Amino acid sequence: MQPGVRVCVSNRMLLSLFKRPGRSFGCLPRQMSRWNHQDPAPPQENPRVLITGGLGQLGVGLAQMLRKQYGAENVILSDIKKPPPHVFNSGPFVYADVLDYRHLRELIVNNRVTWLVHYSALLSAVGEANVALARKINITGLHNVLDLALENCLRLFVPSTIGAFGPSSPRDPAPDLCVQRPRTIYGVSKVHGELMGEYLHHKYGLDFRCLRYPGVISVNTPPGGGTTDYAVQIFHDALSTGHHECYLRSDTRLPMMHISDCHRATVEFMQTPECQLSLRTYNIAAMSFTPEEVAQEIRKHLPHLTVTYNPDSVRQTIADSWPVRFDDSNARRDWGWAPAFGLEELVSDMLISIRENKTNEAFPRS
Numbered sequence: 001m002q003p004g005v006r007v008c009v010s011n012r013m014l015l016s017l018f019k020r021p022g023r024s025f026g027c028l029p030r031q032m033s034r035w036n037h038q039d040p041a042p043p044q045e046n047p048r049v050l051i052t053g054g055l056g057q058l059g060v061g062l063a064q065m066l067r068k069q070y071g072a073e074n075v076i077l078s079d080i081k082k083p084p085p086h087v088f089n090s091g092p093f094v095y096a097d098v099l100d101y102r103h104l105r106e107l108i109v110n111n112r113v114t115w116l117v118h119y120s121a122l123l124s125a126v127g128e129a130n131v132a133l134a135r136k137i138n139i140t141g142l143h144n145v146l147d148l149a150l151e152n153c154l155r156l157f158v159p160s161t162i163g164a165f166g167p168s169s170p171r172d173p174a175p176d177l178c179v180q181r182p183r184t185i186y187g188v189s190k191v192h193g194e195l196m197g198e199y200l201h202h203k204y205g206l207d208f209r210c211l212r213y214p215g216v217i218s219v220n221t222p223p224g225g226g227t228t229d230y231a232v233q234i235f236h237d238a239l240s241t242g243h244h245e246c247y248l249r250s251d252t253r254l255p256m257m258h259i260s261d262c263h264r265a266t267v268e269f270m271q272t273p274e275c276q277l278s279l280r281t282y283n284i285a286a287m288s289f290t291p292e293e294v295a296q297e298i299r300k301h302l303p304h305l306t307v308t309y310n311p312d313s314v315r316q317t318i319a320d321s322w323p324v325r326f327d328d329s330n331a332r333r334d335w336g337w338a339p340a341f342g343l344e345e346l347v348s349d350m351l352i353s354i355r356e357n358k359t360n361e362a363f364p365r366s
Contacts, residue, residue: 046070047155047270050113052098052145053120055079057221058159058262060087062117065263067091076111079120098141101148108152115270117157118145123226124163125315127186138189146196150206157270160194160212160281162255163187163227167321174323176283176330183321194281201280210281211269214255214288214326216262217346219353227318228254231294235350238298238305239358247312250292253324257286258341258349265337272335279334285326286339287346297347 049066051059054077066075067090077087078096087093096107098120108116120141127134142158149156165174166181180191197208215228219235230246237244265284295307331337341349 046074047115048111048113049075049115049117050096050107050111051075051077051117051119052096052104052141053079053118054093055081055083055087056119057216057218058259059117059119061218061220061259062263062266063091065267069267076107076113078107098144099136101144104144105148105151108148108154113152113154115155115157116145116149117266117270118142119159121189122186124161124184124186124318125227127189128184128314128318131185134185134189138186139192142189142193142196146200146206146208149208150200150204153207155207155209155270156197157209157211157266158193158197159266160190160210161187162212162214162322162326163318164190164194164212165321165323169323171323171325173285173325173327174283175327176279176281184318198280207274208280209269209277211265211331212281212283212326213262214257214285216257216259217350218259219350219357227315227322228256230291231256234291234294234298234307235347235354238302239351239354242302242304243306243308244295245308245310246291247310247315248291248319249311249316250307250309251290252316252319253288253290254319254322255285255288255324255326256346257284257339258346261286261339261341264340265331268337269331269335276334279330282331282334282337283326283328284331284337284339285328286341287343288325289343294343294347297343298351301347301351 047070049070051063053059054063059077059079063075063077072091076092076094077083078094080095080097083093094107096104098104107113121138122130122134127138145156145158148154163184163186164180164182166183166187168179168181170178182188182191194210197206197210200206201208215226215231217231230248234244234246269282291307291309295305299305328337
């Protein structure tokens with residue numbers, strides 16, 4: 001297939017290719033939030049976005065960014081958990097289990113979805129503690145999403161990760177194309193997703209897009225079982241107790257990124273015309289630091305911070321198999337990626353944001 005050429009496969013053909021035993025393609029009404037309606041599509045060509053795993057670290061913030069550009073009614077968050085009131089009232093939210101193919105298909109068809117952002121996954125450390133569940137969510141759920149994206153000619157975004165690399169990968173820096181061979185179920189499932197998406201793009205024209213995220217640092221979502229979560233917890237500990245116990249060695253260098261850069265990269269990537277993309281999966285980078293380096297930067301604001309190091313064997317082994325830096329030169333060349341936050345800006349923003357959140361919790365607005 002020539003670059004930039006899109007093939008939209010007919011539903012009838014896809015039913016013969018992808019329909020699995022026991023799947024029904026009928027549409028049934030489902031209860032949605034107050035934003036659900038059946039109004040005609042607006043005349044402008046705004047995407048209709050569905051985000052799976054929307055209550056994790058990344059979904060709510062991405063939805064906010066997309067809603068500012070395309071309107072709240074055009075961006076639907078979904079998850080298997082109940083959303084907090086402020087999320088439920090900020091835009092469309094639906095219950096969706098990525099393992100329930102029939103229900104997911106109903107949501108896509110009934111809501112005229114054109115972009116699908118697939119965030120549902122078990123992260124690295126949690127996945128190693130429950131491999132069977134990680135395999136089910138990260139691989140079976142992915143296949144459901146791939147099938148539905150192909151059937152409905154969707155633009156599909158599936159994030160990958162620093163965890164998609166392994167001990168035999170180049171580490172400083174890791175390029176877009178190299179030996180990967182990860183040693184966690186999370187990493188294996190992400191490499192599987194990268195390759196399946198690329199295969200379906202070349203075979204059937206699926207508009208598949210993937211970014212390898214570094215460790216993502218944010219204020220509003222608690223750590224979710226990732227190996228880089230210390231880089232979030234250390235800020236909360238610095239402001240609350242003044243002490244942080246780190247589960248990695250002090251010299252463990254890993255690539256990191258502020259969440260606003262992560263969201264912006266995702267939106268800019270999804271907006272890029274296909275003809276500009278030389279790859280379907282790109283690295284994106286912002287900074288790379290060790291626990292001791294981020295602690296030293298925090299001490300410029302909070303000199304009392306103390307850190308002890310008690311390496312956890314599982315997470316340390318995982319971190320030691322990952323790259324210390326990403327080469328993101330292809331993303332910078334093809335679609336103009338450039339981060340806004342370095343370590344100094346990240347530390348300052350995190351401390352200010354956590355303080356603001358604590359103030360708002362203590363003195364809620366009436």
